Amino acid sequence: MAKSEFIYVTFIRTTPKKLWHALTDLEFGRKYWMGGHQETDWKVGSPWKLFFEGQLADSGEIVEFKPPKRLAIKWRHEMNPKAKAEGYGLCVMALEPMKGMVKLTVTHSIARKDSKLIEAVSGGWPSILSNLKSLMETGKVLMKTW
Numbered sequence: 296m297a298k299s300e301f302i303y304v305t306f307i308r309t310t311p312k313k314l315w316h317a318l319t320d321l322e323f324g325r326k327y328w329m330g331g332h333q334e335t336d337w338k339v340g341s342p343w344k345l346f347f348e349g350q351l352a353d354s355g356e357i358v359e360f361k362p363p364k365r366l367a368i369k370w371r372h373e374m375n376p377k378a379k380a381e382g383y384g385l386c387v388m389a390l391e392p393m394k395g396m397v398k399l400t401v402t403h404s405i406a407r408k409d410s411k412l413i414e415a416v417s418g419g420w421p422s423i424l425s426n427l428k429s430l431m432e433t434g435k436v437l438m439k440t441w
Contacts, residue, residue, distance in 0.1 A: 299410035301403045301417040309431045311390050314397045315363030327426035330440040378411035
């Protein structure tokens with residue numbers, strides 16, 4: 296089966312509990328999503344939405360929620376018609392405690408070769424996660440907007 300996948304791994308000097316809070320607290324998320332914000336209640340089966348400047352950018356559903364270890368979101372891009380037509384991919388965030396830090400692995404995949412969704416997220420995740428890491432470790436983000 297054809298598949299496109301983007302994997303991003305970072306190590307953040309924090310605890311799994313604090314990182315989980317940063318990933319799932321909607322107000323805290325506004326600090327590092329560079330002008331974006333999420334809407335969900337974080338329950339399995341619940342809708343998930345990501346907005347930038349009031350416009351729906353991505354949508355999906357919470358498919359796995361295991362604090363503070365694993366979060367999975369069924370994810371569809373909404374702004375680019377070609378990416379939207381691809382349907383839903385899957386974003387999995389896995390947290391692994393290490394000595395004084397947490398290994399965060401974000402795996403974004405879709406059952407489609409040369410995916411426009413994966414092309415888009417591969418440009419976005421490094422900025423978002425660098426912002427998150429900086430915020431967690433220094434109290435400041437690197438970028439406030441795109």
